[in-house]
Amino acid sequence: MLKRATKCGEHLLGQRRIGPEGRRSWSGQGTALQALNGMSHRAAGFAYSLASLSAATGREEFARAASECIVFEISSYSAERNNWPDLRSGAENSWPLQWCYGAPGIGLARIATIKQTGLDSEFLAKDIAKALHGVELGWPNAVDTLCCGTLCNVEFLCEAGNLLGQPDLRDLASRRLMSV
Numbered sequence: 605m606l607k608r609a610t611k612c613g614e615h616l617l618g619q620r621r622i623g624p625e626g627r628r629s630w631s632g633q634g635t636a637l638q639a640l641n642g643m644s645h646r647a648a649g650f651a652y653s654l655a656s657l658s659a660a661t662g663r664e665e666f667a668r669a670a671s672e673c674i675v676f677e678i679s680s681y682s683a684e685r686n687n688w689p690d691l692r693s694g695a696e697n698s699w700p701l702q703w704c705y706g707a708p709g710i711g712l713a714r715i716a717t718i719k720q721t722g723l724d725s726e727f728l729a730k731d732i733a734k735a736l737h738g739v740e741l742g743w744p745n746a747v748d749t750l751c752c753g754t755l756c757n758v759e760f761l762c763e764a765g766n767l768l769g770q771p772d773l774r775d776l777a778s779r780r781l782m783s784v
Contacts, residue, residue, distance in 0.1 A: 606660055613657045613666050616650070621672070629673045639676055641688040642702075643709030644751075647673040652713040652720070659721040670717075674727060677710060681731075686738035701742040703756035711735025712756075715763050736764055736773070748784045755784065 621628035622639040629639035629647040640646040651673035658666035681688050682699070689697035690705040703709040714728045714735070739757045747753035758777045765773030 609657055610661055610663075613654060613661075613663075616654070617665060617669055621669075623672075623676055626672060627675045627679055628669075629676045638691055640691050640705070641677050641680055641710065642690070642705035643713050644704035646705065647677045648710045648713035651677075652717050655717045655723065656720040659723075674714075674731070678727060678731070681734060683734075686734070686741050700752065701739060701745060701757060702752045703759075704751055707735040707738035707742070708756045708760035711739070711760050712763060715760075715767050718767065732764060732767075735760065743780065744783070754780065758784075 616630070619630055621630055622637060623629060629650060631637050631639060641648065643649045643652075651670040654666045654670035654673070658664065658670060677688060680691070685699045687699045687701060687707045688705070688710055690700055690702075691697060692705075700706045701708060703712065711732050711734075714731045718724050718728055739760055743757070745754040745757060748755055750756055750759070758781045761773050761777035761780065765771060765775075765777060
């Protein structure tokens with residue numbers, strides 16, 4: 605299994621990355637040549653996968669690529685919107701609080717990276733805090749689905765509460781789940 609995952613990682617590293625050195629990612633499947641934020645075949649998902657692969661193999665090139673994806677996402681965060689933009693729409697960005705493109709998915713990816721790799725860096729912690737703030741301000745969501753709605757936010761709050769040792773976040777997640 606690790607051998608196959610390593611081959612996949614090597615294949616990914618062999619593909620064209622978008623953006624300046626140190627802040628690059630790949631375009632998402634089926635998208636224009638645009639690096640995108642988020643968990644679903646986007647920079648956060650690439651970063652989590654590559655950081656995990658680096659931890660499993662000890663190969664630094666996977667860790668460097670993961671770091672570049674995270675730095676790319678950091679560069680597009682909007683403090684004014686308390687979220688990362690969905691860059692698929694081109695000139696006009698949207699700001700969904702979704703697992704696939706927004707704060708809860710990016711926050712979950714950062715939490716999973718810490719859990720999988722043991723890496724507890726300052727920029728991962730800052731992104732988790734940013735995602736928490738965005739999710740708290742974005743309540744309630746218009747839909748209740750796991751990917752694009754309330755349930756992804758509930759999952760993120762629960763996981764953040766577990767990682768950070770904050771039972772108040774787990775309690776908030778439970779209260780929000782009960783409202784679904």
